[in-house]
Amino acid sequence: xxxxxxWKSLSIVAVCLAGLILSLPNLFSKxxxxxxxxxxxxxxxxxxxxLQGGAHLLLAANSDELKKDWxxxxxxxxxxxxxxxxLYPASVNVVGGTVRVTLLKPQDSDAAVKExxxxxxxxxxxxxIGTAGxxxxxAKGEGASIILTPTEAGFxxxxxxxxxxxxxxxxRRVNALGTSESTVVRQGSDxxxxxxxxxxxxxxxxxxxxxxxxxxxxxxHASMTPAEAQQGRPPVxxxxxxxxxxxxxxxxxxxxxxxxxxxxxxxxPGQDSRTGEWIISFRFNQxxxxxxxxxxxxxxxxxxxxxxxxxxxxxxxxxxxxxxGSGQISGRFSPDSATTLALQLRSGALxxxxxxxxxRTVGPSLGADSVSAGKTAAVVGAIATCxxxxxxxxxxxxxxxxxxxxxxxxxxxTMSVVGMTLTLPGIAGLVLTLGMAVDANxxxxxxxxxxxxxxxxxxxxxxxxxxxxxxxxxxxxxxxxAAAIIMFILGAGPIRGFAVTLSVGIFTSIFTAVTVTRLxxxxxxxGQRARAHKxxxxx
Amino acid sequence: MLxxxxxKGVDFFPHDTRIDFMRFKDICFWASVAAMVISLGLFFAxxxxxxxxxxxxxxxELKAKSGTADVAALRGDLGALKLGDVQIQQFGGAGEVLVxxxxxxxxxxxxxxxxxxxxxxxxxAYELRRVEVxxxxxxxxxxxxxxxxxxxxxxxxxxxxxFRFEWQFALGTVLALSHDTLLTVGLFSLxxxxxxxxxxxxxxxxxxxxxxxxxxxxxxxxxxxxxFKRMELKELLNLxxxxxxxxxxxxxxxxxxxxxxxxxxxxxxxxxxxxxxLFGIVVGTYSSIFIAAPVLDYMHIKRETIVGEEKGxxxxxx
Numbered sequence: 001x002x003x004x005x006x007w008k009s010l011s012i013v014a015v016c017l018a019g020l021i022l023s024l025p026n027l028f029s030k031x032x033x034x035x036x037x038x039x040x041x042x043x044x045x046x047x048x049x050x051l052q053g054g055a056h057l058l059l060a061a062n063s064d065e066l067k068k069d070w071x072x073x074x075x076x077x078x079x080x081x082x083x084x085x086x087l088y089p090a091s092v093n094v095v096g097g098t099v100r101v102t103l104l105k106p107q108d109s110d111a112a113v114k115e116x117x118x119x120x121x122x123x124x125x126x127x128x129i130g131t132a133g134x135x136x137x138x139a140k141g142e143g144a145s146i147i148l149t150p151t152e153a154g155f156x157x158x159x160x161x162x163x164x165x166x167x168x169x170x171x172r173r174v175n176a177l178g179t180s181e182s183t184v185v186r187q188g189s190d191x192x193x194x195x196x197x198x199x200x201x202x203x204x205x206x207x208x209x210x211x212x213x214x215x216x217x218x219x220x221h222a223s224m225t226p227a228e229a230q231q232g233r234p235p236v237x238x239x240x241x242x243x244x245x246x247x248x249x250x251x252x253x254x255x256x257x258x259x260x261x262x263x264x265x266x267x268x269p270g271q272d273s274r275t276g277e278w279i280i281s282f283r284f285n286q287x288x289x290x291x292x293x294x295x296x297x298x299x300x301x302x303x304x305x306x307x308x309x310x311x312x313x314x315x316x317x318x319x320x321x322x323x324x325g326s327g328q329i330s331g332r333f334s335p336d337s338a339t340t341l342a343l344q345l346r347s348g349a350l351x352x353x354x355x356x357x358x359x360r361t362v363g364p365s366l367g368a369d370s371v372s373a374g375k376t377a378a379v380v381g382a383i384a385t386c387x388x389x390x391x392x393x394x395x396x397x398x399x400x401x402x403x404x405x406x407x408x409x410x411x412x413x414t415m416s417v418v419g420m421t422l423t424l425p426g427i428a429g430l431v432l433t434l435g436m437a438v439d440a441n442x443x444x445x446x447x448x449x450x451x452x453x454x455x456x457x458x459x460x461x462x463x464x465x466x467x468x469x470x471x472x473x474x475x476x477x478x479x480x481x482a483a484a485i486i487m488f489i490l491g492a493g494p495i496r497g498f499a500v501t502l503s504v505g506i507f508t509s510i511f512t513a514v515t516v517t518r519l520x521x522x523x524x525x526x527g528q529r530a531r532a533h534k535x536x537x538x539x
Numbered sequence: 540m541l542x543x544x545x546x547k548g549v550d551f552f553p554h555d556t557r558i559d560f561m562r563f564k565d566i567c568f569w570a571s572v573a574a575m576v577i578s579l580g581l582f583f584a585x586x587x588x589x590x591x592x593x594x595x596x597x598x599x600e601l602k603a604k605s606g607t608a609d610v611a612a613l614r615g616d617l618g619a620l621k622l623g624d625v626q627i628q629q630f631g632g633a634g635e636v637l638v639x640x641x642x643x644x645x646x647x648x649x650x651x652x653x654x655x656x657x658x659x660x661x662x663x664a665y666e667l668r669r670v671e672v673x674x675x676x677x678x679x680x681x682x683x684x685x686x687x688x689x690x691x692x693x694x695x696x697x698x699x700x701x702f703r704f705e706w707q708f709a710l711g712t713v714l715a716l717s718h719d720t721l722l723t724v725g726l727f728s729l730x731x732x733x734x735x736x737x738x739x740x741x742x743x744x745x746x747x748x749x750x751x752x753x754x755x756x757x758x759x760x761x762x763x764x765x766x767f768k769r770m771e772l773k774e775l776l777n778l779x780x781x782x783x784x785x786x787x788x789x790x791x792x793x794x795x796x797x798x799x800x801x802x803x804x805x806x807x808x809x810x811x812x813x814x815x816x817l818f819g820i821v822v823g824t825y826s827s828i829f830i831a832a833p834v835l836d837y838m839h840i841k842r843e844t845i846v847g848e849e850k851g852x853x854x855x856x857x
Contacts, residue, residue, distance in 0.1 A: 050808070058677065060647070202670070203658070206651070355647040359654075359672040366600065366668040366808075373806030380804055381797035388793055394548035425737060428809050431801050432744065432816070435794035436751075439786075442793075443755065446786040453554070475703055475754045480747035482695040487743050490688040495740040502744070528545070538547045 004522055012519050015511075016406045022413035043416045048423030048497055051371050053364030054197035055205055059354040061162055061190045066352050067097065067150070070158055074099045074120065074136065074148060076256075081119045087112045090144075099148040106144035113138055113146055120148070124157045159190055162352040167192055170209050172347035177208070192354065202361050204340075211309065212353050213344035215261030217292065218253040218305045220315060226250040241305070243312035246332060251312050253305050258295045263288030267345035269338035270328075278333040280342045282326065289325025297321035306331070308341070374427035381431045382408075389438055393445050395538040399520045400441040403512040407437050410508040411501065420504070423497030433505030439476070440513030444469040448537060458537045459525070466518055473513060481506045552785040560780050561773045564833035571718055571830055578725025585728050590735030591671050593685065595642035595678035597654050600669035601661060603634035610636060613661070620656050631807050635668070647674040669808075685739045689720060692743045696750045700757070708757050711834035712750060715826040719749045723819050733811055741815035748794070749823030752787060753831040759783050760835065772840070776832050791824045 004012075025033045025044045033042050049056050071094045078101055079092045087108045092101050101116075103109055121134040135154025141147040163186055170184045170192065187193045196205060218241075221229070226240045229252045234240065242250050266283045284292055295304070296318050305315040306329050313331030333341065362370075385404065390397035411430065415422060448465030456464060484506065487499035528535050591598045601608070610629055613636065617625045626639040638657065643649040650672050658667065673681070693716050701709035720742055727734050759779040767775060795817065802813040 060676065201667070203655070355674075356651050356672070357647050357674040358677045359651075359670060361667070361670040363666065363668045365602070365666070370806050370808055373804060377797075377801045377803075377805040381800040384796045384800060385793050388789075388796065390548075392548045392550075392789060394546045397548055424806075424808055425740060425812065428801060428805065428812060431797050431805075432794070435797035436748065436790070438793050439751070439790040442786050442789050446783075446789075449550075449554070450782065472755055472758045475758060476751040479696050479699050479750045479754060480744075482699055483692045483743045483747035483750075486688055486692045486695055487740060490684045490691065491736070491740065495688075495736055495743075498737075498740045498744075502747075536545075536547075538545055 004519055009519055012515055016409070016516065019406060019409040019413040022417055023409045026412055026416060041416075043419065045412065045415045045422045046419060047367075047371075048421045048426065049195060049197060049360070049367075050362045050424045051367050051374075051422065052197055053199075053362050053367035054195065055199045055202045056358075056360040057194045057196075057202070057206070057209070057356055058187065058358035059166075059192045059194065059210070060357045061159060061166070062353045062355055063155075063159065063190060066159060066162060067155065069352070070150060070155075071097070071099055074150070077120050078116060078148060081115055082112060085111070085115045087115060097150065100141065101146040101148070103144045103146070109140055109144055109146060113140060116146065116148065122154075124154060156189065163190060163192060165351045166354060169348050169350050170194060173208055173344060176343050176347060191357070198364065199361075202359065204336075206356065207337075208340055208344070210354060210356060211340075211344060212350045213261070213341065214309055214349040215264070215345055216257035216307045217259045217295075218255075218257050218307055219295070219299070220303045220305050221252040221254070222302065224252055226252045241307060241310060241312050243315070244332070245312055245314045247315075251305050251315055253307070253312070257307070258304065259284065259288045259292050261345055261349050263291075264345055267342040269333075269335070269342040272328070272330065277330055278335055278338040279328045279330045280333070280338055280345065281328045282345065284325040286325070289323075292325065292327075293321060293323040297323070370424050370427075374424060374431075378427065378431050378434070381434050385434055385438055389441070393441075393538075395524065396441075396445055396448075396521070399517055399524065400438060400445075402520060403441060403517045404434065404437060406516055407505070407508050407512040408434070410512065411504050414504050414508070415501070420500050421497060422501070425495070425498035426501040429498045429501035429505065433502065433509065436480075437505065437509040437513065440469075440473045440509055441517060443472055443476075444513070444517065452537050458535045461537060462521060462525070466514075466521075470514060473510065477506050477510055550785075552788045554785060556781045556784055557777075558781055558784075559777055560828060561777050561833065561836065564829065564836065567829040568833055568837075571826070574725070575718055575721045578721040578728070581725050581728040582721075587724070587728050587734040588731045590733040590738075591639070591673045591678070592735040593678055593682045595650070595673050595675050597638075597640040597650060597657070597673075598669070598671045599638040599640075599654070599657060599667065601636045601638060601665040602668050603636070603665055605634070605664065607633045608636045608665070613638075616660050617657060620653075620660065622653050622656065635807075636665070642675060642678070647676065650674050681736060685736065688739060689742055689746075692746050693717070693720070696746060700750065700754065703754075704757055704761065705840070707835055707838045707840045708831075710838065711757075711831035712753050714834055715749060715753055715823075715831040716746050718826045718830055719745050719819055719823045722822050723815055726818055727815070732814070735811070737809065737812040738815050741812050741819060744816060745819030745823055748820055749826060752790075752824055752827035755786065756780060756783050756827055756832055760832070772836055776836055780828055780832055787824060787828070791820060794820055 022041050022043070025042055030044065033044060036042060075092050075094055078099055079089060082089050082101065088104045090102045090104045092099065101112070103112055116138045121136045121138055124133060124135050133151060133153050135151060135157055137149045137151055139147050139149070167184050167186060174182050174184065174194070174196070181198070182194065182196045184192060184194050194209060199205060221235065221238055224235065229235070229238065229240055234252065237255055238252055239255050240250050241253050263285050264282050265285045268281050270279055270281050271277065272279050300318050300320060303315045303317045306313045308331070313329060386401045389400045393400060411433070414420070444465050447469045448461050451461035451464045452458065481503060484499045484503040487495050488503065491499055525535065608629065610627055614627050617627065617638065622640050622643065624641045628637045629635065630637050640653055640657065643653045654670065654672055693713065696716065697709050697713050700712045723742060723745060727738065756779060759782055760776060763770070763775050763779050770778070798813055798817045798820065802810065802817060805813060
């Protein structure tokens with residue numbers, strides 16, 4: 001047992017050396033490591049946001065809003081499809097969670113169902129694995145009505161698409177800020193996690209990514225005022241929009257926009273040359289320019305409204321037809337808000353409204369404090385443990401200290417190479433591993449002591465100590481591992497960081513306590529023999 | 540070959556102790572049961588001081604730019620915002636203040652609006668060190684997964700013990716683990732300490748540590764059952780605990796030492812976590828000796844069932 005084949009000793013030494021080399025980059029600053037030649041390992045443990053400072057935002061799609069949007073676009077689609085097929089509807093309304101179509105002629109209903117099924121309902125899922133279906137169910141209702149009901153699968157599909165598109169948009173917006181280290185990832189089915197290292201003032205970030213930035217240009221009702229519309233019923237196709245232009249509280253606008261923000265090709269912040277006011281100049285693509293040109297040509301002298309996220313920014317009067325496809329928006333902007341909005345318009349609107357459901361931000365100063373506190377605690381903890389071990393077990397205690405040292409190196413190396421993030425709870429896990437890792441050594445040494453006391457020869461006692469303690473070590477470490485794995489699977493944020501270091505620490509502890517310690521003890525024995533000492537177990 | 544000076548260690552902890560642990564088992568066992576009942580009572584009557592993770596709301600850590608925080612002025616300023624219950628607490632240095640807002644009615648967005656109000660109020664005089672805002676959806680999720688995590692942790696550990704040992708051992712383990720969890724929760728309730736995600740992480744680690752102890756003692760009990768065929772069970776349990784006592788004490792000492800280092804030097808953010816761990820390690824060590832082992836005696840385990848079935852596994856230890 002205490003004899004190691006040459007290849008075995010060599011591989012153990014190799015693992016320890018690899019641990020030493022791979023954990024080295026963590027001792028230096030990022031810049032220093034970057035300048036190293038390519039053949040040196042450069043991977044460092046990524047620091048969590050709680051250590052380097054930064055913002056963590058969890059955004060969720062508003063599913064009610066998403067459903068509402070979908071139903072109203074379904075209504076438009078159904079109306080259009082039926083008109084094109086000359087199956088004229090008497091009314092198309094959103095009723096509860098469905099769209100109800102009432103036809104003028106009841107005898108058209110079979111044809112209308114067929115038309116809606118083929119042209120409005122969409123195939124989703126995978127026909128090959130039998131999950132195919134449509135995103136809406138079309139069925140005949142009472143009388144001449146047809147009911148369109150969104151299916152659960154259809155909604156999930158739509159939600160997934162909305163989240164995917166939102167992630168792209170947020171990425172574009174965030175990247176435009178010129179920071180490359182941010183991450184934007186999906187979490188669950190309806191959430192997006194945005195992590196932005198090194199940022200402590202989240203107000204700007206939240207403004208940037210949280211805003212839907214849906215821009216549209218609308219026709220203003222020619223004669224009726226919003227107050228009149230609110231008292232009676234607004235005319236068909238019109239609705240009252242709140243305003244922030246500073247002149248009036250609201251406008252009565254046509255619901256269907258003339259042009260929308262997705263037809264913009266450029267938007268830049270600037271200052272009006274005459275008034276000095278902050279504005280955004282924009283340019284439409286060809287189709288957008290044509291639509292806008294046609295509208296302005298026909299409505300010279302009348303106002304139109306520029307709407308952002310259902311709020312009127314401004315409602316200028318058309319002085320002449322705008323045929324070039326470019327123009328400018330004024331909306332009482334500050335330099336900051338003009339810059340942000342222009343950026344948002346360039347990177348596109350979010351397909352759905354997102355709300356912040358969780359925010360965790362750590363300022364860089366607190367992060368730095370935590371790192372230094374963690375370091376101090378780790379060093380003090382390590383020294384105390386080492387002193388205790390050397391006192392308790394003499395030479396073997398020194399061996400345990402070596403094992404502990406390599407244990408720490410291996411944990412650091414593994415985390416650096418795999419790219420596991422070190423968080424503050426992670427440091428706590430690391431320090432705790434220090435304390436618990438020596439347990440394996442304690443178990444072995446106590447066992448050796450017992451065997452010596454029960455009268456075995458030193459070498460016998462050492463061998464028995466290792467082999468008997470091994471099962472206990474395995475049992476005790478595996479149960480801790482079970483707890484750590486559960487923490488990792490179920491835990492969020494801080495728990496996860498802790499579980500990561502704890503689990504890595506368990507594997508390395510088993511390795512160092514059993515293998516490294518045993519090798520060192522074997523070497524020590526060989527040394528004793530070579531010097532022809534009478535072997536005395538130094539525990 | 541290895542230039543390590545050859546010197547002997549000091550035996551800190553006495554060997555060959557013959558402490559009659561089983562003599563105290565009744566009093567300890569029932570004292571523990573009483574402590575568990577009291578903890579449960581506290582949990583239901585007084586409840587826990589949940590942190591933002593579980594309760595929702597906001598927590599804002601501020602540092603005064605001038606060096607000292609005027610808590611009274613801050614209280615007045617933030618109280619005027621009408622955001623419900625606002626807790627302001629000085630901690631760490633003189634300039635560091637922790638502000639807690641309760642969850643605002645009105646869903647996810649209301650939390651952000653409240654945060655904006657507070658930050659614009661304190662922006663001039665304070666640096667924002669840390670902001671945590673948890674909305675109603677996330678906090679209820681975290682509550683659920685936190686509870687599941689602790690229960691699943693106990694379940695997985697018990698399953699492992701059952702698989703490695705016998706169901707009597709597993710029963711002792713369940714009791715010991717429940718004891719450790721309940722007492723830690725009870726302490727947090729009694730002292731009104733903030734109970735958040737990191738406390739759950741601490742609970743899970745305590746479970747891992749406590750079962751570690753239990754397993755070491757159980758291993759020895761099983762070994763001794765095989766070795767001393769005629770020894771009375773009570774005596775055998777005593778012997779096993781005594782034999783492993785020096786290991787138990789030494790390992791606990793190293794763990795407690797690093798935890799004290801963390802508690803004193805590790806910074807304010809993880810202080811609650813370390814405190815929970817420290818308490819849990821002490822309780823966990825106690826429960827392995829005074830709960831997990833006596834249960835075997837109460838259960839009147841039969842030597843034959845354990846030794847008989849363990850023949851295969853026993854080879855590894857012989």
